[in-house]
Amino acid sequence: MESPATQNVLIVGVGGQGVLLASDILGTVCLGRGYQVKKSEVHGMAKRGGVVYSHVRYGTQVLSPTIEPGTSDVLLAFEPAEALRWSKYVKPTGTVIVNTQKRIPPAACQDRRPDALTRYPRGIEQALRSQIEDVRRFDAETLAFELGDLRMCNTVLLGALSRVCEFSAEEWLAAIEKSVKPRTAELNRRAFLAGRSVEFPCAEEPQAEELVFEKREAARDEAPFIEIRQNWCKGCEICVRVCPQNCLVMNGSKLAEVAKAETCIRCMLCEWLCPDLAVSVH
Ligand code: SF4
Numbered sequence: 001m002e003s004p005a006t007q008n009v010l011i012v013g014v015g016g017q018g019v020l021l022a023s024d025i026l027g028t029v030c031l032g033r034g035y036q037v038k039k040s041e042v043h044g045m046a047k048r049g050g051v052v053y054s055h056v057r058y059g060t061q062v063l064s065p066t067i068e069p070g071t072s073d074v075l076l077a078f079e080p081a082e083a084l085r086w087s088k089y090v091k092p093t094g095t096v097i098v099n100t101q102k103r104i105p106p107a108a109c110q111d112r113r114p115d116a117l118t119r120y121p122r123g124i125e126q127a128l129r130s131q132i133e134d135v136r137r138f139d140a141e142t143l144a145f146e147l148g149d150l151r152m153c154n155t156v157l158l159g160a161l162s163r164v165c166e167f168s169a170e171e172w173l174a175a176i177e178k179s180v181k182p183r184t185a186e187l188n189r190r191a192f193l194a195g196r197s198v199e200f201p202c203a204e205e206p207q208a209e210e211l212v213f214e215k216r217e218a219a220r221d222e223a224p225f226i227e228i229r230q231n232w233c234k235g236c237e238i239c240v241r242v243c244p245q246n247c248l249v250m251n252g253s254k255l256a257e258v259a260k261a262e263t264c265i266r267c268m269l270c271e272w273l274c275p276d277l278a279v280s281v282h
């Protein structure tokens with residue numbers, strides 16, 4: 001029979017955000033404690049920006065790898081709309097930890113006019129709070145950026161997760177060191193500790209779309225500067241395909257590059273939709 005104290009942690013996000021590495025690290029922490037661990041996850045979205053999830057169940061005896069709706073102790077969401085999509089899996093007395101930075105899917109921004117609003121869901125925070133007791137929101141992406149690498153967002157989120165799990169910081173840090181490349185170990189360590197030290201509730205941030213309009217207004221008279229970090233680009237072509245002004249192309253090395261910055265209207269689609277955070281529009 002399955003142990004009654006089995007813990008369920010659901011980790012969700014979109015392709016490229018590092019959901020699977022985060023769940024592997026959690027699994028390593030649990031195994032280090034001597035628990036049985038079972039996981040069930042979706043792979044293959046890293047080039048498509050699609051939904052990625054990982055069910056992690058651990059305890060003294062775990063029989064099934066999947067979490068039933070209404071039974072997850074924790075939902076760790078790398079993206080707000082994904083938090084909403086998966087919220088029905090969480091116990092009303094459970095915890096949701098959510099990164100506030102949005103990844104707006106292509107289907108939600110089919111109106112490509114510069115001032116068009118997206119069809120991204122609104123009222124996410126209220127909807128989560130109406131279903132679940134403990135909702136912890138914070139901007140993990142900016143925290144990772146301030147540490148020097150946006151891609152550390154998944155480790156920052158693990159730091160926040162560590163506050164609601166039974167394992168010590170040392171157990172987490174040992175698992176992180178085992179799981180990441182040695183050259184990124186120190187940065188991951190700092191990212192974990194930064195996430196672990198976040199106090200909730202955090203100050204409210206403006207919504208992404210408000211920031212976009214402010215950014216456009218402030219930069220109205222300046223030529224746009226589109227920054228593509230080619231060492232992060234994996235050549236999925238999403239940015240090239242969504243750009244309404246054909247500003248971007250794929251080069252001979254199958255990486256995105258800027259062809260016509262002067263026609264850019266700062267719609268931000270390329271920045272929002274890049275699954276690897278490789279694009280910034282200034
Ligand atoms: S380069 Fe990016 S921000 Fe500029 S128009 Fe194209 S998609 Fe929009």
Ligand code: SF4
Nearest residue numbers: 233234236237239274
């Ligand atoms: S920069 Fe463009 S092609 Fe490269 S990963 Fe991002 S969306 Fe894909």
